[in-house]
Amino acid sequence: MDILNALVALLNFVVIPATAYGAQLALGALGVTLIYGILRFSNFAHGDTMAFGTAMTILVTWALQAAGITLGPLPTALLALPFAIALTAGLVLATDRVVYDYYRRVRAAPVILVMVSVGVMFVMNGLTRFVIGVDEINFADGARFVISARGFREATGLAEPLTLRSSQLITLITAALVVWALFWFLGRTRTGKSMRAFSDNEDLALLSGINPNRVVAVTWIIAAALATTAGTLYGLDKSFKAFNYFQLLLPIFAAAVVGGLGSPVGAIAGGFVIAFSEVGVTYAWKKVAGYLIPAWQPEGLLQLLSTEYKFAVSFAILIIVLLFKPTGLFKGKAV
Amino acid sequence: MSFLLAEGMTGGYGAADILHGCTLKVEKGQIAVIVGPNGAGKSTAMKAVFGMLKLRAGHVILDGEDITALTPQARVAKGMGFVPQVNNVFPTMSVEENLEMGAFLRRDDFRDTMEQVYDLFPILKQKRRQNAGELSGGQRQQVAVGRALMTRPKLLMLDEPTAGVSPIVMDELFDRIIEVARTGISILMVEQNARQALEIADMGYVLVQGANRYTDTGAALMADPEVRRTFLGG
Numbered sequence: 001m002d003i004l005n006a007l008v009a010l011l012n013f014v015v016i017p018a019t020a021y022g023a024q025l026a027l028g029a030l031g032v033t034l035i036y037g038i039l040r041f042s043n044f045a046h047g048d049t050m051a052f053g054t055a056m057t058i059l060v061t062w063a064l065q066a067a068g069i070t071l072g073p074l075p076t077a078l079l080a081l082p083f084a085i086a087l088t089a090g091l092v093l094a095t096d097r098v099v100y101d102y103y104r105r106v107r108a109a110p111v112i113l114v115m116v117s118v119g120v121m122f123v124m125n126g127l128t129r130f131v132i133g134v135d136e137i138n139f140a141d142g143a144r145f146v147i148s149a150r151g152f153r154e155a156t157g158l159a160e161p162l163t164l165r166s167s168q169l170i171t172l173i174t175a176a177l178v179v180w181a182l183f184w185f186l187g188r189t190r191t192g193k194s195m196r197a198f199s200d201n202e203d204l205a206l207l208s209g210i211n212p213n214r215v216v217a218v219t220w221i222i223a224a225a226l227a228t229t230a231g232t233l234y235g236l237d238k239s240f241k242a243f244n245y246f247q248l249l250l251p252i253f254a255a256a257v258v259g260g261l262g263s264p265v266g267a268i269a270g271g272f273v274i275a276f277s278e279v280g281v282t283y284a285w286k287k288v289a290g291y292l293i294p295a296w297q298p299e300g301l302l303q304l305l306s307t308e309y310k311f312a313v314s315f316a317i318l319i320i321v322l323l324f325k326p327t328g329l330f331k332g333k334a335v
Numbered sequence: 336m337s338f339l340l341a342e343g344m345t346g347g348y349g350a351a352d353i354l355h356g357c358t359l360k361v362e363k364g365q366i367a368v369i370v371g372p373n374g375a376g377k378s379t380a381m382k383a384v385f386g387m388l389k390l391r392a393g394h395v396i397l398d399g400e401d402i403t404a405l406t407p408q409a410r411v412a413k414g415m416g417f418v419p420q421v422n423n424v425f426p427t428m429s430v431e432e433n434l435e436m437g438a439f440l441r442r443d444d445f446r447d448t449m450e451q452v453y454d455l456f457p458i459l460k461q462k463r464r465q466n467a468g469e470l471s472g473g474q475r476q477q478v479a480v481g482r483a484l485m486t487r488p489k490l491l492m493l494d495e496p497t498a499g500v501s502p503i504v505m506d507e508l509f510d511r512i513i514e515v516a517r518t519g520i521s522i523l524m525v526e527q528n529a530r531q532a533l534e535i536a537d538m539g540y541v542l543v544q545g546a547n548r549y550t551d552t553g554a555a556l557m558a559d560p561e562v563r564r565t566f567l568g569g
Contacts, residue, residue: 190439193428197436200425207417208482209408209440 006291008160013287018279019272020168020237023175026271027230028248029255030182030264031223033332037199037262038219039100041113045121046227047249049092051242052124053228054235055132056084058139065141073143075170077232084232089224095120096220104216121246128242137240140167160291167236178229179268182222186264191218199262247311251278254314258321260332269329278313281305336399338363338521339490343393344383352391353379354545359523361490361538366512366522368536368553370529370566376545377525378420378494384523385417385492386410397490412440416488420495420525423479426468430459433467433478437485445485452481455511473504477511484515491515493524497531509535530567533557541566 028050035043043049060080070076099120103113145151146169149161186192191214198205198215206212231245238244255274259266284301305312321328337360347353353376361367369377382388384395386407394403402410407417425433434452438445453460456477462470467478476496483491496512497505505528513535516522526532533539536553541562549562556562 190435193432193435194439196428197425197432197439200427201422204419204423204425204482205436207407207411207419208436209411210436 001294002291005158005160006288008158008162009288009291012160012162014279014283016164016168018275020171021279022272022275023171024230024234024237025251025255025275026268027175027178027226027233028252029259029267029271030179031226031230032252032256033259033262033264033267034219035223036256038195038215041110041117042253044114044117044249045124046223046252047246048121048124048128049088049224049227050231050234050248051128051245052091053084053088053224054231054240054245055128056087057081057228057232057235058132058137058240060084061139071142073166075140075142075167075236077139077236078170081229081232085225085228088228089221092220092224093217096216125242125246132242134242139240140236142166165237171233171237174229174233178226182264195219250311251314254318257318258328260328260330263328263330263332266328266330266332274314274317277317278310281313282307282310337361338398339384339523340396341384341393344380344390345392346383346388346390348388352545354383356393356546357542358547359384359540361521361523363521364516364519365537366516366524366535367538367540368532369523369525369540369542370532371542371548372566375542377542379545380542381492381494381523381525385415411486414489416483416486416491418479418483418491418493418496420498424467424475424482427466429464430467430478431463433482434485437482440486448485448487452484455514456481473500473508476500476508480511488520490521490523493522495525495527497526497528505531
């Protein structure tokens with residue numbers, strides 16, 4: 001039995017990728033959950049907001065690179081991120097003014113707002129493809145590895161390699177900072193508290209003199225920032241393709257629902273639950289099993305589901321949660 | 336002139352009127368109670384005073400100023416505090432945050448007002464870090480009243496503050512309401528527990544079908560055999 005090699009293989013192929021992916025999903029789910037809690041509808045356009053935000057990051061990155069500005073070992077995209085957030089916030093605020101504002105004024109039912117967001121999704125979808133195209137784009141630059149496979153093998157003498165890509169480490173650090181900032185904002189500042197009050201009890205918030213237009217605008221700006229950051233991190237970690245971001249909508253919603261819609265802590269927990277389930281179910285466990293039980297020679301790869309079916313995992317979790325615990329792990333609002 | 340004068344209020348939510356020339360007055364630092372049978376328009380009358388209902392006739396005058404055209408939010412700024420009957424706290428926010436939200440319109444330092452609220456309801460000071468949604472019914476009512484007091488209102492309006500609380504808690508809440516009135520705040524209150532409410536009332540209004548039926552001091556209404564027989568159960 002070779003526990004050490006098994007552990008390294010597990011870290012390398014499951015824990016590290018799933019943690020990075022989980023952090024990306026968590027940031028996406030936070031945006032969805034905020035909009036659900038405060039604006040009271042499921043925003044189907046969130047995946048495409050991520051795509052648009054990432055497209056903006058890529059354009060600004062190219063511009064910076066063309067001007068000869070880079071961040072050295074760090075990806076230039078991090079420098080482009082604030083500009084991309086501003087551009088994306090501008091787009092969602094304009095969308096709100098042109099589209100959602102009307103439906104709020106006529107006090108449309110949440111299901112109508114959901115359908116409206118589907119329309120917004122298609123428009124944003126087209127807009128993103130029009131701006132940046134449909135091809136796969138790789139925009140990561142700077143150092144690729146924090147720990148490289150060869151370096152790790154030489155240092156430890158283990159048979160299994162361990163790699164930690166810089167995009168994965170950057171994802172974790174950025175996600176931690178963003179989550180800390182968000183919770184500080186919601187828990188400590190006057191505006192953040194007024195947003196929670198508005199989410200808790202809209203009528204009483206109005207009675208208390210909280211300005212709903214301001215709450216709505218700040219919510220959209222934060223959602224745009226979260227979406228752009230999540231999308232950029234995902235793109236750095238993998239690559240950018242508009243269609244992939246549209247598909248991310250399912251795991252992101254599953255994460256938000258698992259955690260409990262409207263609950264920020266739940267969104268983060270849900271992100272990791274979905275990511276670990278997806279990676280765990282689609283990973284071929286043969287190698288790890290081989291180290292742990294050398295006598296056992298299984299015929300297959302010990303892979304529960306091939307990676308093409310990874311979305312089935314989110315879907316199954318989504319259905320199970322809705323059937324048995326519709327308020328999610330952290331007592332969100334029932335769907 | 337009375338501190339609050341709501342005269343000849345006529346109006347409703349849709350086409351049909353609920354209030355028919357209803358008049359309510361509250362003097363400075365006094366307690367006025369609205370009682371009456373179910374569906375008499377008690378809560379509606381209070382909502383009309385607060386501007387949550389469009390009036391077809393009548394006017395509302397607060398401290399000599401006509402506020403009939405103002406929105407509820409603007410009335411809060413003018414010195415009205417309103418405690419709704421249900422959903423009157425922010426359940427996932429702490430007691431202290433609830434009070435802070437009550438003071439949202441205030442840009443000055445409101446810590447001494449918060450201390451006054453804690454002096455009035457000592458239990459809230461103990462539970463100030465706890466979420467309002469986790470408190471008992473009576474404690475939650477105290478948070479709701481405390482939240483409304485944070486704007487330092489001159490008129491506090493309470494819609495059935497004792498709905499769903501035990502008789503002991505009810506007595507305690509009434510004691511606190513008297514204390515609030517002693518600080519010079521006028522109080523307008525709708526009550527289901529008519530007998531107990533009239534006992535602490537300076538002025539009582541018995542509404543029937545959206546109109547004033549009997550208006551007198553609380554003690555006089557309690558003594559009136561007609562009122563006792565029809566509305567107080569003998």
